Amino acid sequence: MLATASPHLQAAAARRLSLAVPVNQGCSSVRLPRRRPGRYASVRAASASASASASAAAPPAKEGAEDLGFQEMSSGTRRRYYMLGGKGGVGKTSCAASLAVRFANNGHPTLVVSTDPAHSLSDSFAQDLSGGTLVQVDGPDSPLFALEINPEKAREEFRTANQKNGGTGVKDFMDSMGLGVLAEQLGELKLGELLDTPPPGLDEAIAISKVMQFLEAQEYSMFSRIVFDTAPTGHTLRLLSLPDFLDASIGKILKLRSQIASATSAIKSVFGQEVQQQDAANKLEQLRERMLKVRELFRDTESTEFIIVTIPTVMAISESSRLHSSLQKESVPVRRLIVNQVLPPSTSDCKFCAIKRKDQTRALDMIRSDPELMDLNIIQAPLVDMEIRGVPALKFLGDIVWK
Numbered sequence: 001m002l003a004t005a006s007p008h009l010q011a012a013a014a015r016r017l018s019l020a021v022p023v024n025q026g027c028s029s030v031r032l033p034r035r036r037p038g039r040y041a042s043v044r045a046a047s048a049s050a051s052a053s054a055s056a057a058a059p060p061a062k063e064g065a066e067d068l069g070f071q072e073m074s075s076g077t078r079r080r081y082y083m084l085g086g087k088g089g090v091g092k093t094s095c096a097a098s099l100a101v102r103f104a105n106n107g108h109p110t111l112v113v114s115t116d117p118a119h120s121l122s123d124s125f126a127q128d129l130s131g132g133t134l135v136q137v138d139g140p141d142s143p144l145f146a147l148e149i150n151p152e153k154a155r156e157e158f159r160t161a162n163q164k165n166g167g168t169g170v171k172d173f174m175d176s177m178g179l180g181v182l183a184e185q186l187g188e189l190k191l192g193e194l195l196d197t198p199p200p201g202l203d204e205a206i207a208i209s210k211v212m213q214f215l216e217a218q219e220y221s222m223f224s225r226i227v228f229d230t231a232p233t234g235h236t237l238r239l240l241s242l243p244d245f246l247d248a249s250i251g252k253i254l255k256l257r258s259q260i261a262s263a264t265s266a267i268k269s270v271f272g273q274e275v276q277q278q279d280a281a282n283k284l285e286q287l288r289e290r291m292l293k294v295r296e297l298f299r300d301t302e303s304t305e306f307i308i309v310t311i312p313t314v315m316a317i318s319e320s321s322r323l324h325s326s327l328q329k330e331s332v333p334v335r336r337l338i339v340n341q342v343l344p345p346s347t348s349d350c351k352f353c354a355i356k357r358k359d360q361t362r363a364l365d366m367i368r369s370d371p372e373l374m375d376l377n378i379i380q381a382p383l384v385d386m387e388i389r390g391v392p393a394l395k396f397l398g399d400i401v402w403k
């Protein structure tokens with residue numbers, strides 16, 4: 001049976017809808033400077049005033065709270081990873097891209113990576129960054145590169161490896177050698193199926209392991225800050241448990257593979273047949289090793305931090321609370337919570353903004369009393385009056401958010 005709202009709730013909703021009026025043009029807002037190449041001075045001035053108004057609404061700093069300003073994020077040249085995640089559409093990409101620009105403008109060669117299968121880094125930087133390779137972003141003072149991992153392509157690599165390892169060719173061959181039982185065991189691992197219809201989180205796991213592959217190369221050792229724009233919450237949670245799952249599956253495959261190899265080696269030498277499994281096994285072994293590195297990376301308090309991005313609505317905050325609880329269970333370090341799209345202070349709210357503000361105030365109070373979120377360092381980011389696209393706009397946002 002469908003759940004129906006109580007008459008009391010329905011009446012309240014109707015009352016609120018009747019109050020929902022369009023935004024009055026006279027309302028104050030944080031105005032994003034219109035894009036004028038070379039006019040960074042005006043961007044700076046606007047940034048300073050926005051910054052002042054945003055901080056006016058910020059909750060007072062807790063006594064004895066750690067200083068978690070941008071200085072702390074930026075100090076030192078040892079490589080650090082920042083992973084930004086949260087509910088869909090709250091502004092993860094905008095915050096991740098603005099942080100990357102801020103790092104690059106503060107002397108850090110930076111890499112920003114999207115592991116969200118629905119990429120929006122290209123849209124955010126207003127530059128084509130697709131293609132699965134590192135692309136330099138034009139504008140910042142130090143090198144800033146972006147990488148949008150193509151999950152389909154990355155998965156295809158592993159699927160090919162798996163087919164070679166456990167596909168029908170090998171099964172037929174082993175059947176003919178009387179080793180069908182082992183072949184069936186390989187089939188039971190269902191890695192092929194896993195790669196054909198991947199569970200949410202797998203693409204992201206493969207994407208992150210792909211980044212680790214890039215970072216192993218000497219030519220990419222220059223990056224001192226790596227910012228991940230991750231997929232929405234559900235994917236992130238499943239991603240956290242995937243390395244263990246894949247480690248176990250791949251471990252089994254590799255063990256069976258070595259059993260098969262020793263059982264068939266005598267026969268192979270008689271018939272001169274070669275099963276091309278080594279390459280596949282190497283790929284799986286590499287994937288397994290990288291997964292383990294990904295798992296370590298997520299939990300390394302020295303080099304990694306997961307930053308939750310949310311907006312001041314009950315739904316988003318409830319989801320952030322659950323996300324933080326899960327991240328804690330998995331020992332993933334979290335210290336900051338960004339509350340994005342907060343209405344800037346105003347003395348002349350229209351009816352719509354006044355209602356919205358009340359809602360937001362209630363949601364912000366909810367954060368302060370939520371046991372999961374109350375101890376995090378809360379950073380408020382104001383709602384600006386237009387879409388944040390391109391490096392100047394991201395610099396503007398970054399200067400307000402990352403102080």
Ligand SMILES: Nc1ncnc2c1ncn2[C@@H]1O[C@H](COP(=O)(O)OP(=O)(O)OP(=O)(O)O)[C@@H](O)[C@H]1O
Pocket residue numbers: 087088089090091092093094095116118120232340341342381382383384385386387388389
């Ligand atoms: N503080 C802000 N003020 C105004 N607009 C914003 C702000 N933050 C984000 N936006 C806008 O909200 C939209 C969604 O932002 P963004 O793509 O960063 O979210 P996301 O969480 O990465 O989304 P997805 O989950 O779909 O990847 C964009 O149009 C962006 O310009």
